[in-house]
Amino acid sequence: MRWFLFVPLLVASHAFALWWGSHSPWPDASPVLEVKVVAPAQQEPTLRAIVDAHRATRSAKSKEPEDDEAREARIQAARDRIRPEDDVAAMVLAGSRNPDIEPSPETLAAYGVWLDRDPMAALEWMEDGPIQDPNLGYYRFQGEVGRHLGREGMSKLQQYLDVIPKARRSLLFAAADPLRERKDAGLTVKAVAGLASQEDRLRLLAITGDENQFRNHLGEIRGLLEKSASISFLAMLRLDKGTDVSALMEEAREAGFPPGALAALEENALPEEYEARKAATKSTETSISQSPRLFAEGIATEATKGFQPLDRRAGWGIVVPDYEEWRIDVARGVLDPAGFHDKLMQAIPGSGSIGEPVLATAAFASFKADPVKTLEWLQKTRPDWLDMATSITSAYAYELPPEVFATSFGRYQELPKPLLDRLGSSFLHFRSNDPAAYEAVFRALPEGALKRTLTPKETEGGR
Amino acid sequence: MKHPSIIWGLLLATTHLVFFLAARPADEAGESVPSATGSGDASSATKSRMRGEHDGQSHYSRLMRELDASDLKGNDYKEACEALLVEWMKRDLRGAMKHLFSPDQSFRYKAMFEEWDSVVTEALAEEMARQPLQVWDWIVSGSYGSNRSKLLNYWTWAMLRHGQREVVLACAPEGVKFGSAFDLSRICPRANSAEMEQVRRYLDDERMSESDRRSLADEYARRRVALAGGDISAIFDHETDPELRKSLLRSWVDREIGPLETADALARLEDLPAEMFPEALKLTAGAVGNNRSFDTGMAGVVEFLEEMERRDLWRHIPEDQIESLVGSLGPSANRSAMDPGEVLEHLGSIAREDLRKIALTQTGREWARYSKPEMILQHVETLPSGSDRDVFLSGILEGMFDEEVFKVLRERIEDPEIREKAPKKAPREAY
Numbered sequence: 016m017r018w019f020l021f022v023p024l025l026v027a028s029h030a031f032a033l034w035w036g037s038h039s040p041w042p043d044a045s046p047v048l049e050v051k052v053v054a055p056a057q058q059e060p061t062l063r064a065i066v067d068a069h070r071a072t073r074s075a076k077s078k079e080p081e082d083d084e085a086r087e088a089r090i091q092a093a094r095d096r097i098r099p100e101d102d103v104a105a106m107v108l109a110g111s112r113n114p115d116i117e118p119s120p121e122t123l124a125a126y127g128v129w130l131d132r133d134p135m136a137a138l139e140w141m142e143d144g145p146i147q148d149p150n151l152g153y154y155r156f157q158g159e160v161g162r163h164l165g166r167e168g169m170s171k172l173q174q175y176l177d178v179i180p181k182a183r184r185s186l187l188f189a190a191a192d193p194l195r196e197r198k199d200a201g202l203t204v205k206a207v208a209g210l211a212s213q214e215d216r217l218r219l220l221a222i223t224g225d226e227n228q229f230r231n232h233l234g235e236i237r238g239l240l241e242k243s244a245s246i247s248f249l250a251m252l253r254l255d256k257g258t259d260v261s262a263l264m265e266e267a268r269e270a271g272f273p274p275g276a277l278a279a280l281e282e283n284a285l286p287e288e289y290e291a292r293k294a295a296t297k298s299t300e301t302s303i304s305q306s307p308r309l310f311a312e313g314i315a316t317e318a319t320k321g322f323q324p325l326d327r328r329a330g331w332g333i334v335v336p337d338y339e340e341w342r343i344d345v346a347r348g349v350l351d352p353a354g355f356h357d358k359l360m361q362a363i364p365g366s367g368s369i370g371e372p373v374l375a376t377a378a379f380a381s382f383k384a385d386p387v388k389t390l391e392w393l394q395k396t397r398p399d400w401l402d403m404a405t406s407i408t409s410a411y412a413y414e415l416p417p418e419v420f421a422t423s424f425g426r427y428q429e430l431p432k433p434l435l436d437r438l439g440s441s442f443l444h445f446r447s448n449d450p451a452a453y454e455a456v457f458r459a460l461p462e463g464a465l466k467r468t469l470t471p472k473e474t475e476g477g478r
Numbered sequence: 479m480k481h482p483s484i485i486w487g488l489l490l491a492t493t494h495l496v497f498f499l500a501a502r503p504a505d506e507a508g509e510s511v512p513s514a515t516g517s518g519d520a521s522s523a524t525k526s527r528m529r530g531e532h533d534g535q536s537h538y539s540r541l542m543r544e545l546d547a548s549d550l551k552g553n554d555y556k557e558a559c560e561a562l563l564v565e566w567m568k569r570d571l572r573g574a575m576k577h578l579f580s581p582d583q584s585f586r587y588k589a590m591f592e593e594w595d596s597v598v599t600e601a602l603a604e605e606m607a608r609q610p611l612q613v614w615d616w617i618v619s620g621s622y623g624s625n626r627s628k629l630l631n632y633w634t635w636a637m638l639r640h641g642q643r644e645v646v647l648a649c650a651p652e653g654v655k656f657g658s659a660f661d662l663s664r665i666c667p668r669a670n671s672a673e674m675e676q677v678r679r680y681l682d683d684e685r686m687s688e689s690d691r692r693s694l695a696d697e698y699a700r701r702r703v704a705l706a707g708g709d710i711s712a713i714f715d716h717e718t719d720p721e722l723r724k725s726l727l728r729s730w731v732d733r734e735i736g737p738l739e740t741a742d743a744l745a746r747l748e749d750l751p752a753e754m755f756p757e758a759l760k761l762t763a764g765a766v767g768n769n770r771s772f773d774t775g776m777a778g779v780v781e782f783l784e785e786m787e788r789r790d791l792w793r794h795i796p797e798d799q800i801e802s803l804v805g806s807l808g809p810s811a812n813r814s815a816m817d818p819g820e821v822l823e824h825l826g827s828i829a830r831e832d833l834r835k836i837a838l839t840q841t842g843r844e845w846a847r848y849s850k851p852e853m854i855l856q857h858v859e860t861l862p863s864g865s866d867r868d869v870f871l872s873g874i875l876e877g878m879f880d881e882e883v884f885k886v887l888r889e890r891i892e893d894p895e896i897r898e899k900a901p902k903k904a905p906r907e908a909y
Contacts, residue, residue, distance in 0.1 A: 059569070062541045062548075062562065069561030073597075113641040143707050180737040181708070212739070217772045242820055243775025250815035251772075275774075275817030278853065282814065340551060346586050347546040347555075383585060416624045418581035447687070449627045449659040456623055 086120065093124035103129040104136070118155055126156050130163040134171070135178055142182050157185055161192035169194075169206035176215065187215065191222040200224065200232045204239070213244040225253035226263060233270040245272050250279035260284040296329040303330035310334045311365035314372060322406040324376040325369075335362045346384035352392040355381050375403070382407050386419050405434040412441040417453075421460055430464040439468050538566040539577055563590060564601040571605045572616050581623040591628075594635070603636035610637060610645045618652065627659030634664055643669075647676045654683050658690050663697035671705055674698065681722070692721075699725035700733075708734040710749050727754055728761060736765030740782050744789055756794040759786075764806040774816040776824045776841060779807045783833050804836045814849035818857050818870070821845075826866040835869050842873025851883035858890065868893045872900035879907045 060068075097103065103125040110122025118126075129137040141156050164171060172190050176183060194203045203223050207216045216239055220229075229236060229252070240248055249272060254260075260281075267280060303309050310330040325331070331338070341358055344350035350358075356377035360366045366373050382389040393400040408420060420438050424430060446453040460466040541562055550558050566574040578587050590598045606613045610633075617629045630653070637646045646665055653660030662680060665673060677698050681691060703726065706712040713726055727750075735743045735758075743766055747758050763782065770778040783804070786792055795803060821841055828834040846854060854874060861867045868891045878884045884904035891897040 059537050060565070062544055062558070065541070065565045066558045066561045069564065070557070116639075116641065139707075143704050181733055183737045214770055214772060241775070241777075242817065243773060243777065246774045246815050246817055247772035250774075273817060275815070275820070279815035282850075282853075343555065349547065386585075415585050416581035418623050419585065422582065445624050447657060449624065449656050451655065452623050452626050452659075455621075 089120040090124050090127070093121045094127060097124060097128050101125075101128075103132065104140075107137075107140070123156065123159055127159040127162060130159060131166070134163070134167075134175065138175060138179050138182050138186075141185065142179065157189045158192065160186065160189035164190050165193035169202075170209050172206065173209050173211055176210070183215070187218050188222060191219060194219075194223045198228065200228045200230075203228065204232055204235045207236070208239055213241055216240060217244050217247055220248060221251055226255060226258060230263075230266070233266050233272070237270045237272055242273055242275075246276040246279050249276045250283055252280070252283060254284055256290065258284070299329035300333065304333050307334050308364045311363055311369050315365075315368040319371065322375050322378075322403050323372065324379040325372045334364065335359060337362070342380050342384060345381045348385070352377060352381035352385065352389045353396075375406070378403060379407055379410065383411065383415065386415065386423055390423050401431055401434065405431055405437065408434055408437050408441075412437050413444060417442050417445045418456055421456060421465065425460045425465050426463055427465070428463050435464060435468045438465060442469055538562070538570065538573065541566075542577075560590065560597055563587070563598050567598075567601050567605045571609070571613065575613075575616065575622075575629065576620065579622050579625040579629055581625055584625050584628075591632075599632070602632055603639055606633055606636040607640035607642060610642055611649075614645075614649050618656070626656065630656060630659045631661065634661060638664060643673065647673060650676070650680050651683070654680070654685050657687060663694045666694075666697035666701040669701055669705075674702060674705065681719075692725075695722055695725045696729075698722075699729040702726060703729040703733050714751060714754075723754070724757070727758055731758060731761040731765050735762050736769050738766075740766055740778065740785050744785055744791065756796075759791060759794055760799065760803055760806070763803045767807040775820045776808070776816075776837070779804070779837055780824050780828055782807055783828055783830075783837070787830070800833070801836050801840075804833065805840050808841060808844060813844050813847070814853075816845060818845070818861060822861060822866055822870060825870075834866070838866060838869045839873035839876065842870045842875075843877035846874040846877030847879075851878065851880040854878070855883055855886065858887065863892055865893055865896065868896040872896055875901045876905065878904055880904065 097106075106125035107122055107129055110125065111118055126137065138160070141160070169190060172186060175186055179186075190206060194206060203220070207219050210216045210219060220236065236248065237245055249267060254263075263284075264277060264280060267277060272280075299309075299313070303313075307330075310333070313330075314325065338359075341350060341355050345352060345355050356374060359373050359377050360370075363369070363373060378389060378393060381392075390400070390404060393403055397403065404423075412420075417438075420441065424434070424438065442453070442457075445456070457466070457469055460469070545555070545558055545562060548555075548558075563574070563578065566577075578584060578591075590596065591602070593599065613633060617626060617633060620626070622629055634646055637643065643665060646662070650660075650662050653662065662677060666677060669677065677694070680686075681695060681698065686694075699722065703713055708730070710730070713730060714723060717723055717726060735746060738746065743762055747755065747762060750758050766778070766782060773779070792800075822838075825834060825837045825841060828837060858871065858874070861870070871887055871891050875884060875888060878887060881904045888897065888900060888902075891900060
């Protein structure tokens with residue numbers, strides 16, 4: 016029976032082992048002083064664990080977003096579940112209690128049924144109820160209104176407009192949805208014909224279709240529009256890029272559109288400046304990909320416009336494919352601005368001839384990533400660094416926090432006036448936005464040119 | 479079993495060692511650490527949040543440095559960065575905010591917070607909504623400098639998104655001292671009557687700047703009118719502030735009058751309190767004009783002017799304001815697309831001479847401003863001569879920037895009196 020005495024002893028010794036264990040750091044861990052920091056970190060995950068977990072939840076979530084069809088099906092299923100005795104209006108109200116959250120398929124389905132049972136009440140609620148957000152310019156329940164009109168027929172549209180004129184915008188947009196879907200110009204023309212005012216006819220035509228849809232229907236459309244509306248119609252008809260304008264013109268002429276309308280169509284069909292520029296960009300890109308030196312040569316022949324970065328136009332991606340990566344490296348602190356500049360110079364063939372714009376490109380980009388280091392670098396390399404700083408500040412005066420500029424320029428006793436002007440307006444904006452925060456930053460500024468500029472001039476000029 | 483004591487001894491040593499090791503703190507750099515990220519574990523997340531206020535920041539900013547120094551590139555880096563920020567905010571929102579929104583490094587993370595529905599902003603909103611008042615205190619008392627306005631912005635958005643509207647209203651009296659950084663107007667678009675009452679009280683706060691008050695008043699008025707369903711007495715009866723009455727009138731006309739046909743629109747104005755009538759007329763002209771933005775033939779302009787005459791409404795409009803009223807009636811879209819012959823025919827039918835002249839001059843000027851000079855030359859040839867055409871031409875001159883075409887057109891004015899009054903030099907292009 017003597018062995019029995021060992022039990023408390025064993026318990027005690029194991030307890031000691033527990034205590035000792037919990038109070039002893041790993042041999043390769045940080046010095047004793049930091050034990051406090053490490054100890055609670057038991058539950059704090061490693062970078063790897065965080066990234067893995069994030070990836071896992073994201074890939075699980077990415078299966079979620081359903082396509083339109085699946086959503087439609089859910090709305091339809093919810094609709095099928097609604098019984099005749101259900102109070103759909105109450106269901107809609109309950110489902111949109113938090114106006115900042117998207118309504119569920121059930122709520123939308125209930126709204127659809129409400130529309131079918133009592134369209135005027137449902138439409139009135141859509142205009143004035145808590146769901147409307149005029150700032151967004153669209154209405155969440157619009158899809159249901161469209162479906163309702165699709166079921167009931169577009170002839171209802173004018174009836175609704177007569178009773179609730181303020182719903183004009185949402186009704187016309189809602190009507191356009193099913194019409195666009197069916198891609199049947201005959202149906203659209205019929206719906207347009209049901210509208211009383213020229214303005215509404217034009218609107219519905221404009222939001223519903225483009226030339227492809229209205230081809231071979233211009234005659235019918237002309238019949239629905241007065242002279243001035245017919246001009247507007249052709250002036251704003253959406254045209255395809257490769258459209259055969261002469262054929263369209265011919266059809267419009269035969270359809271009896273007046274000369275003013277034909278002139279408007281001609282104007283409408285002129286290739287846009289944007290398209291022309293895009294085409295030019297494309298051809299430049301092709302030649303640069305064959306001969307990368309053309310990039311620098313093209314820029315070198317242009318007149319210089321002060322210390323400005325290259326706009327990253329045609330060919331930039333070909334000559335400097337890693338630009339974005341390097342820019343991020345500067346922000347990460349693994350590449351310094353000078354190194355960034357070196358990389359750009361090396362990457363661009365013939366960069367020597369465009370040294371100034373490449374320097375500006377590096378300086379602008381790295382200023383946004385690390386302003387302090389960038390200014391230090393410029394100051395070391397260039398005697399005229401303050402002019403450069405002025406250009407950079409002009410570009411970013413509202414993009415970076417004013418504190419950045421306070422840190423960069425606050426300690427100087429003299430600064431160029433254009434720079435001070437820029438800084439002044441940036442800080443003025445800050446002051447009007449959050450006076451208290453501004454006051455704190457202003458007070459913390461060291462005595463110098465910037466602080467003098469920002470100090471109200473009460474004693475001078477007798478203000 | 480020759481040496482049971484050795485076996486017992488080994489066994490004892492092993493159990494002691496196991497106990498010792500089990501009790502040891504986990505090595506934070508070790509691979510064996512369970513990946514308890516706690517995304518689904520609320521209680522551990524809360525604990526860490528509480529703890530994070532003391533030491534979390536150093537842990538996560540260390541991880542950020544580790545990430546920056548790592549080999550990850552491109553999308554891998556971006557994704558890791560996103561993961562880290564989200565986790566940081568979940569575990570230690572205050573520390574994360576302090577780091578991510580401190581003015582001397584916030585610009586590094588700017589891109590990640592730029593989209594309202596990015597993973598990072600969603601996570602920020604979610605965490606803010608979990609502890610609204612606590613976060614509010616952090617924001618208003620923390621040293622975020624110019625970034626405080628950004629945080630206030632995110633906070634307001636987060637509260638609305640997560641249905642905590644009453645918190646936004648409760649914080650409003652304190653928020654007013656942050657100027658436009660705190661924007662209460664965002665609550666208006668979907669507010670109910672009780673919430674609107676609170677916004678109304680807030681509008682009386684004298685600490686608010688004039689411009690902040692104006693923009694809030696506009697949003698307030700818009701919602702007020704929507705809630706009243708257009709009922710005039712519900713809108714104006716209880717409002718005595720003249721500026722707010724003006725805002726309300728603007729919204730009411732915009733919403734209730736603009737979509738109506740001209741005759742109905744002018745008829746409905748008659749329900750208004752008398753002193754608002756002149757202002758309402760001007761606004762109505764603008765709203766109706768806006769609604770007829772494609773009316774290239776100007777039939778709508780004529781209709782409006784005549785309806786004014788028929789109802790004897792011109793007496794409400796001071797002479798020096800007639801011009802701007804007529805101007806606001808013109809079409810606003812596709813100003814170059816019109817048939818001048820049709821326009822001349824319509825506008826020429828305006829009975830009152832002064833109105834006719836104003837309408838013709840203005841239409842000519844707008845047309846010229848937005849059209850190609852050659853096209854104008856071409857069209858002008860087809861117009862029937864007469865004083866209406868001459869007045870129309872003098873209007874075109876006011877908007878004709880091309881000097882050559884200007885000279886030619888000026889010569890086409892037949893009536894010497896009208897030509898004398900017409901501009902003598904082409905205007906300078908102002909934009």
